[in-house]
Amino acid sequence: MEAATTRAVSAGVELHGVSKTFRDGRRAVQVLKDIQFTAEPGEFVSVIGPSGCGKSTLFKLVAGLERADTGTTEIAGKAVEPGDHPVAYMPQKDLLLPWRSVIRNVTMPLEIGGLGKSEAIERARKLFPIFGLEGFEDAYPFTLSGGMRQRAALMRTVIQERPLMLLDEPFGALDSLTRTEMQEFLLDVWDRFGHTIVFITHDIREAIYLSDTIYVMTARPARVRMKISVDLPRPRNIDVITAPRFTELEAELLHALREENRQQEATI
Amino acid sequence: MSVISNIRARSASGVATADGAAAEVEWVPSWSERRREAMVYLPGLLLPIAILVVWQLYVSAANVSPTVLPTPIRIVTQLYEQREIAWINTAQTLEEMAVGFVLSVIVALLIAFVMDNLRWVRNALYPTLIASQTIPVIAIAPLMIIWFGFGLLPKVLLIVLVTFFPIVVALLDGFAATEREAMDLLRTMGSSRLQTFRLVRFPGALPNFFTGLRISATYAVLAAIFAEYVGAYHGLGIWMSQSKSSFRTDLVFGAIGICALISIALFALIAIASRFVMPWHYAARRKG
Numbered sequence: 266m267e268a269a270t271t272r273a274v275s276a277g278v279e280l281h282g283v284s285k286t287f288r289d290g291r292r293a294v295q296v297l298k299d300i301q302f303t304a305e306p307g308e309f310v311s312v313i314g315p316s317g318c319g320k321s322t323l324f325k326l327v328a329g330l331e332r333a334d335t336g337t338t339e340i341a342g343k344a345v346e347p348g349d350h351p352v353a354y355m356p357q358k359d360l361l362l363p364w365r366s367v368i369r370n371v372t373m374p375l376e377i378g379g380l381g382k383s384e385a386i387e388r389a390r391k392l393f394p395i396f397g398l399e400g401f402e403d404a405y406p407f408t409l410s411g412g413m414r415q416r417a418a419l420m421r422t423v424i425q426e427r428p429l430m431l432l433d434e435p436f437g438a439l440d441s442l443t444r445t446e447m448q449e450f451l452l453d454v455w456d457r458f459g460h461t462i463v464f465i466t467h468d469i470r471e472a473i474y475l476s477d478t479i480y481v482m483t484a485r486p487a488r489v490r491m492k493i494s495v496d497l498p499r500p501r502n503i504d505v506i507t508a509p510r511f512t513e514l515e516a517e518l519l520h521a522l523r524e525e526n527r528q529q530e531a532t533i
Numbered sequence: 534m535s536v537i538s539n540i541r542a543r544s545a546s547g548v549a550t551a552d553g554a555a556a557e558v559e560w561v562p563s564w565s566e567r568r569r570e571a572m573v574y575l576p577g578l579l580l581p582i583a584i585l586v587v588w589q590l591y592v593s594a595a596n597v598s599p600t601v602l603p604t605p606i607r608i609v610t611q612l613y614e615q616r617e618i619a620w621i622n623t624a625q626t627l628e629e630m631a632v633g634f635v636l637s638v639i640v641a642l643l644i645a646f647v648m649d650n651l652r653w654v655r656n657a658l659y660p661t662l663i664a665s666q667t668i669p670v671i672a673i674a675p676l677m678i679i680w681f682g683f684g685l686l687p688k689v690l691l692i693v694l695v696t697f698f699p700i701v702v703a704l705l706d707g708f709a710a711t712e713r714e715a716m717d718l719l720r721t722m723g724s725s726r727l728q729t730f731r732l733v734r735f736p737g738a739l740p741n742f743f744t745g746l747r748i749s750a751t752y753a754v755l756a757a758i759f760a761e762y763v764g765a766y767h768g769l770g771i772w773m774s775q776s777k778s779s780f781r782t783d784l785v786f787g788a789i790g791i792c793a794l795i796s797i798a799l800f801a802l803i804a805i806a807s808r809f810v811m812p813w814h815y816a817a818r819r820k821g
């Protein structure tokens with residue numbers, strides 16, 4: 266595959282003292298509080314935290330969809346300007362458009378970028394076997410299973426070849442076997458393209474298996490509770506989950522998350 | 534007949550049952566399937582037939598004068614005898630409706646597009662549009678004749694006035710129902726406002742658009758008849774008025790029957806168009 270051999274320029278991302286409060290009507294909800302966050306160029310960083318703590322909001326700030334109240338957000342060393350699109354964003358919902366075939370959903374970002382339709386389709390076609398969606402190019406999204414939909418959405422993200430990918434729980438709807446396959450696949454893609462990946466998940470093992478660095482967020486308002494470097498050698502395969510170091514990290518993360526979840530329940 | 538034999542594999546793409554093994558499957562209805570489908574339309578046909586039968590029997594039995602209430606059979610035979618005049622008038626009404634309705638759809642699409650994209654236009658225009666809908670057709674139709682004469686123009690204007698509003702409202706509702714997340718996603722892809730409108734807001738509003746179109750279709754027939762009734766050279770409306778004045782009640786009913794057929798045909802046309810424009814919508818609905 267030609268596209269896979271060209272390494273995209275990777276871009277780091279850096280957040281300093283970022284806070285965000287949502288106001289609707291009289292109610293104000295502080296979601297992010299003084300976030301310090303770094304992903305080095307080419308790094309795979311996971312973010313885990315209690316449900317509703319503000320992980321998706323963090324992504325929206327980086328993608329330029331929301332504005333922080335305080336602090337700075339820099340991608341590749343410079344503040345994000347309006348009109349910049351250094352980020353390929355995969356939202357939590359797959360948001361496949363029901364009136365477009367799967368392949369036309371995948372080519373949409375390319376067409377928006379000004380690439381001709383036939384050229385875009387040609388490029389997308391090469392990705393379908395890799396994502397296990399060969400034969401479904403012309404199907405409507407409603408005919409796909411949940412897992413297939415997520416793979417299509419991931420394909421729509423990868424095809425953009427942006428230096429930074431933000432993946433919001435991309436494998437949430439997958440069964441464990443497909444999930445394992447997709448994790449291996451993502452590592453493979455990451456290896457080939459070399460972009461920076463920031464990845465939200467609720468799955469501790471998934472985070473350890475995939476990441477260089479893991480951020481654990483506190484209950485809302487989200488702060489960084491801890492930052493862990495995953496010092497497991499690469500390339501990793503799925504056997505790594507039996508390594509003693511893996512179990513150690515897992516216990517540490519589980520402990521931290523349990524405490525945050527308890528905190529969260531106490532505030533509700 | 535087995536279910537399997539109803540499914541004909543076509544090409545290696547499209548709907549499939551299992552992950553990986555893809556085969557487009559086409560549903561070929563069996564005879565029992567077709568019969569069940571026909572049964573859906575049967576009550577809709579039976580009711581008017583029953584009404585006509587009762588009507589025929591009552592009028593013959595009670596010996597009602599044809600100028601008061603003609604029998605259905607008399608209406609049809611008289612209509613057939615007057616078929617040339619009937620056709621001239623029907624053609625005139627059809628022309629007005631075709632021009633008026635197409636113009637109305639174009640106007641509605643333009644207004645809805647501008648209102649969706651420019652907030653100040655939306656705010657400025659909405660009250661006036663609503664007010665325009667409270668103008669009674671009874672009052673405005675004769676004025677139209679005074680201003681624009683007996684020709685095509687006043688009819689077309691009246692049809693547009695009466696029919697564009699439901700389409701505009703349906704479109705605006707459809708645009709507004711677009712998922713915010715979908716628009717956000719497109720923004721991260723570098724989509725301009727216009728691109729987002731074309732790719733997400735407009736296609737998403739199509740089901741609403743066709744609902745608005747169906748509502749407007751019934752108004753279109755009424756508006757055309759009304760506009761003609763108050764002044765025209767030809768058309769079903771003026772023909773009704775003339776027939777009534779010459780005590781040809783049978784022809785009045787004949788014209789009414791033609792209007793009903795036009796309405797049904799217009800509905801069918803819109804249904805066909807919507808299936809053609811939004812195959813995905815109906816495919817997803819069939820799946821349930």
Ligand SMILES: Nc1ncnc2c1ncn2[C@@H]1O[C@H](COP(=O)(O)OP(=O)(O)OP(=O)(O)O)[C@@H](O)[C@H]1O
Binds near residue numbers: 316317357
């Ligand atoms: N636009 C908004 N207006 C008001 N409140 C919002 C808005 N977006 C998010 N919130 C609130 O911010 C909080 C964090 O939301 P967010 O979606 O970032 O959480 P999350 O960590 O991604 O949760 P999950 O793990 O369930 O996906 C929630 O309480 C949510 O209600």
Ligand SMILES: [Mg+2]
Binds near residue numbers: 320321322357
């Ligand atoms: Mg979320």
